[in-house]
Amino acid sequence: MSGVTGHQDLRGRIDTTRxxxxxxxxxxxxxxxxxxxxxxxxxxxRAIHPGIGEYARADRLFLGRAVHHLAAGAGVxxxxxxGTGLPSADNTHEVAQRSVPDARIVYVDNDPLVLTHARALLTSTPEGRTxxxxxxxxxxxxILERAARTLDFSEPVALMLLGVVIFIEDDETSYEVVRRLMAELPSGSHLVLSHTIxxxxxxxxxxxxxxxxxHGTPRLTQRTPRQVERYFDGLELLEPGVVSCSRWRPGSEPGPVSSAAGPGGPEGADGPGGSGEPDEVAMFGGVAAKP
Structure with missing residues (x-):
């Protein structure tokens, strides 16, 4: 079972000039x-920073590793x-439902173009739901009120915030957003977060x-690795902590590594685990459990 919850009138919301x-x-x-x-x-x-396209690949592989660990190993x-972003290979529900067919996933984004492609994110297994x-x-x-129509907040939930709090410029506001969301989740829940450093x-x-x-929109805010670690305050960080996304448990992908980028996707030099990732990128991430 699946559906789309939210504003459907997209006229005037997609800006193709910026x-x-x-x-x-x-x-x-x-x-x-x-x-x-x-x-x-x-x-x-990419002309300014030739390796920056590899961040997208590293972040996508980090998502796959984290979701696979939580679904297959932690029982989430x-x-x-x-901050779902546009559909790609190995979206959260695809990775999770490979291990746990009855997994439930709620995606959230405010980009009208993502909304136009939301149906591609709703191809749930019969047992699960998106x-x-x-x-x-x-x-x-x-978000919490509407997500509760699909998710049971009395049971553990993995909160995925990959590359999204970078769009909140004020530091304290960004920390408070994460705190408010995690506060409503029960013990055994997890936070998965990545951030440009x-x-x-x-x-x-x-x-x-x-x-x-x-030149672009929305504006990005970089933070230091220590500032990124603050998002996990009060939680129990899983090894190896907050590190370059390419260094978070490399080699533990739930499927073929090449599927993360798709045809024409960026390719880096062989990094840890020989996955084709760069050795380190300025996109750091971590996974932590709520006690």
Whole structure:
């Protein structure tokens, strides 16, 4: 069973005159759900920082590893995926339901183009269920209220926040959003979060982000690895902690690694585990359990 919950009138909401992060991400992953303005911006960003397209691949593989671990190893059967992005290979429900056919997944995004493709995210197994909410990550009360139609908040839930709190510029507001969401989830729930970092060792990342914030939408906020760790305060971080997404349990993919990018997707040099990922990217992530 599946459905789409949210505003359906998309007229005037899709702006094809300015590049958008979700569409550039899709372009870097080899997808077709993007416009010339996105491809031009994506190419210009790669000219500034040639390895940045690999971040999309590393983040996607991190998602697969984390979901596979939680579904197959930790017994989590419910996933709240906020900041879904455009459908790609190995979306959260596909990875989870391979191990747990009755898993339930709620996707949340406020990008109208993602909403137009929401049906691709709703191909649930007969035993499980998926739903899609059109909402902003800041609207925590609305998200939790509407997600409760699909998820049972008396049982553990994995909160997925991959590359989404980077769009909340104020630090304390971003931490509070994560705290509010996790506060409503029971013991045994997990937080899966990834975030673009600032690092003196990667100055080209700063230049790429500066270009984006001048020309694209929405604006991105970089944070230090320590600032990213703060999102997990009060939780029990799983090994290896908050690290480059390419270094979070490499080699534990639930299926063929190549499926994460799709035809034409970015390819990095062989990194840890020989997966074709770069050794390290400025996209850091972690997984933590709620005591």
């Amino acid at each position: 590049p958008h992060t979700a569409r550039i991400w899709n372009y870097w992953l080899g997808g077709k759900d993007n416009y010339p303005v996105d491809r031009e911006a994506g190419d210009r960003i 059967r419910q996933f709240l995926d906020i 739903d899609y909410l059109d909402a902003d990550v800041r609207d925590t009360d609305a 600032v690092s003196p060792a990667m100055p080209e990342v700063d230049a790429a982000v500066a270009f984006w914030n001048e």
